[in-house]
Amino acid sequence: MACTTEDVVAALRRCAEVISEHRDELVELDREIGDADHGENLNRGFAAVVSAVDSTMPETPGAALKLAATTLISKVGGAAGPLYGTAFLRAATTVGDAAELDAPMVAKVLRAAMDGVVARGKAEQGDKTMVDALHPAVLAAESATEVPVGELLKAAATAASEGAAATVPLVARKGRASYLGERSAGHLDPGARSTELLLGAFAGGQR
Amino acid sequence: MACTTEDVVAALRRCAEVISEHRDELVELDREIGDADHGENLNRGFAAVVSAVDSTMPETPGAALKLAATTLISKVGGAAGPLYGTAFLRAATTVGDAAELDAPMVAKVLRAAMDGVVARGKAEQGDKTMVDALHPAVLAAESATEVPVGELLKAAATAASEGAAATVPLVARKGRASYLGERSAGHLDPGARSTELLLGAFAGGQR
Amino acid sequence: MKKIINDPATVVAEALHGLAVAHPERLRVTTDPAVIVRTDAPVAGKVAVISGGGSGHEPLHGGFVGSGMLDAACPGAVFTSPTPDQVQAAVTATDAGAGALLLVKNYTGDVLNFETAAELAEATGTPVRSVLIDDDVAVADSTFTAGRRGVGGTLLLEKIVGAAAERGTDLDGCARLAASVVAGVRSMGVALTAPTVPHVGEPSFTLGADEMEIGIGIHGEPGRARVPLEDADRLVARLVDAIVSDLPFVAGDRVILFTNSMGGTPLLELYLAHGIAERLLAERGIEVARRLVGPYVTSLEMQGMSLTLLRADDQLLDLWDAPVCTPALRWGM
């Protein structure tokens, strides 16, 4: 059970749905320790991704991921735009023109996406950013390359979920929340939460 | 029992006290149907009147009234500044350089004061202005010229009080409250109330 | 009350001090009585153009003192018209022998205080003329009111008459010009929130969370009607309709359009509203020849806006375009 172009496009649509459902929650999280735009920005971006795949019909998983990347970069803005944009771009590059993605490839894709985020944003684990959700997800995926892609994605999503929850007590050292210093502790990081939601959407949209 | 320079100066001091005590009330009345400055303006003006009589020591009732007039004109501003200023100026002119004022003179002074207000402001009775307190006061004074000045002033103050109360149901046709149209009904006119207070202060400061 | 002040009693005096040190090259401020005067006054041979009113409407009037606009401004207490001695002092400081023109917003207090000052100044031999501006269409102009208020149109009046005076127009000419501006200018405003006067400490009126006050005055005086909040398209249409139908402005008219923030409405919203106003005027065939957008005639921190339209012929447009150099309005120099 590998991952086809249709699967990727369907996952992108689920991303848009999940983000739209959680728009207000992400805005509220960002209002607490940031500037209250994370949900709005991602929602605008993923709505545009849906329009883009509707009108372009990508022919490979890589093309779909690349379309998502360029759309997010040009529609989201803020910190999350270039970060998620880079993640999808690196993912697309890693995939190349493969017609289907198997589990080891998906694990590689996730690692590349995370490396892209780190290369752009220079955040380390524990800085209270989306990296704190991405990193455990990548590790979980890398130890699940023997199972079907769906299982791997579920494992990654679960790990992301735990990683996101673990950002609550942290003091932010990157992004806008870092201005708060100690006052940033006690809040869930909006970017970690959106990463959790997006990986959940890729895993099946159950959350 | 006629009215001496000391009586006039003492009355001016009582005016300042009464206005200061009722500053917030006059502000609030003016906030309801005007621009919330009547109490503040009169308070600034009468405080300045007290400073002026302290440093100048007027030698006649007329001089005291004139000093009050010029001080009010130069310190109060708004509608009430020139109106009360004119009232005191006409009063001073009427008094001339008399050393004491008897009851008929005080009645004449009050009429002159009112005529000055009407000449400046062109308000008629029933327009919901200070004229509605002044007019009954003048009539009461004019029918009390046989009694001591103190009694006359009390009669005038009582009439002013009734006149002021009668402004509540009126629709304003002059001043800032007139912009409210029908919405000005149901509120006490701040200028009528301050006239009531000032005449009360002249009558003995009991109210 | 949340304000950056020390003491309500000294707000205006302290602000005037700040204004003076901020613009030493353009104006000087005298205290007691408080007057803001352009540094080069009196300007030989020039009619002195003077205005004033309560404080709290900044930059009106002090921000418009300078070459090509006002010679002096008289700031009263917050929302309180200035006193006659302020106006007299302004006349004395700017009188260059050509007389003084007083531009007075039509409020009872302003009218009475300026009137008194004009009498006093005339008595000292300075020819003085006064022009009342009453551009607010929200108020019925009848014997049942104190008449229409002077609001946003005041800025256009000060700019245009100031330009004419700067060019050497004499007192009669300036007064005639002022009257023609007053005849052709109309405004209306709306408030979303109330201002808080420092010496009061609480909002001047109470608006529900979903209400707005149509036809607001610049002192937070209530207006025509309190209505449910509505979107910008509808709200701007209300203002345009009321203004256009009043004069009336008709297809083919050329106008100066002034979109004004009452203070608390940010530029983002103001430009949005301005775009709507331009569209609505275009639909009626009214040509916007010049425009001004910004917080110029304000009511402290009140959220809201006003629109002002002035029918303008070539002469008025030319005077509008003339150089002006004041703290708040500057071009051509």
Next chain:
Amino acid sequence: MKKIINDPATVVAEALHGLAVAHPERLRVTTDPAVIVRTDAPVAGKVAVISGGGSGHEPLHGGFVGSGMLDAACPGAVFTSPTPDQVQAAVTATDAGAGALLLVKNYTGDVLNFETAAELAEATGTPVRSVLIDDDVAVADSTFTAGRRGVGGTLLLEKIVGAAAERGTDLDGCARLAASVVAGVRSMGVALTAPTVPHVGEPSFTLGADEMEIGIGIHGEPGRARVPLEDADRLVARLVDAIVSDLPFVAGDRVILFTNSMGGTPLLELYLAHGIAERLLAERGIEVARRLVGPYVTSLEMQGMSLTLLRADDQLLDLWDAPVCTPALRWGM
């Protein structure tokens, strides 16, 4: 939420339309991607000076597009940095062969989006340099933060670099000049109330009736400390102390002092605060050579203010004085 808008989703687009129709002689606006460009761009031989950032800080940046200042501005969504294609489009619209200088406020989002755009523009052959401005002393500049934010100093940077570019300074020279401005400029702000972002609908943070937030960012990000409301003397002293001790500014320094309203603070209070700042600086022997007072770098309707100090030698003062003609800042022409 009380705002003069139609739909939170279209606020920026509609405001840009209003800006364009309000200033047809000075700027044009393209949509999708949204860019504000001076009408005469590209200006032959001139380095293009470009800035941008989230909307809601008006007049920053779009109000500073024009001769002597910015060639283009890229407005993001409210409080959200613009996207790389906006910046790329700005470069394309203004590139006259002399390269482009990007003036970027130091926020993660702005940095990343401008960085991406710079890479893309370089790839098409346009030499691009970026300068980060991070003048906000409220934020500790350490590895534990995203670094200091760019705030009020941005205006001074845009004015001075814009003037140099207008005079023909080349890309390297403009970048060096920009770096020297950044090195000598410091700011700090305070908020009394919170702004409300249209797409959020409620205030960005909650301040008690007697509280203020010291060291606020221009997006309503919290600052150094939440403290009880205090009087203007104390509050301004806090800002002056923090700014002066940071660079530090010392006796004998000549500075440009910029007293900025965050939007909702009226000019009356702002001038009052400005007067205090001038006094405090004089007491320290710091000479205020130029000043600017007004709502220029705002945070929607937020009440509050900021102070910015720039150490300025003759060259910087001369560039500050150079003619500028933009919607929000204009002199000498």
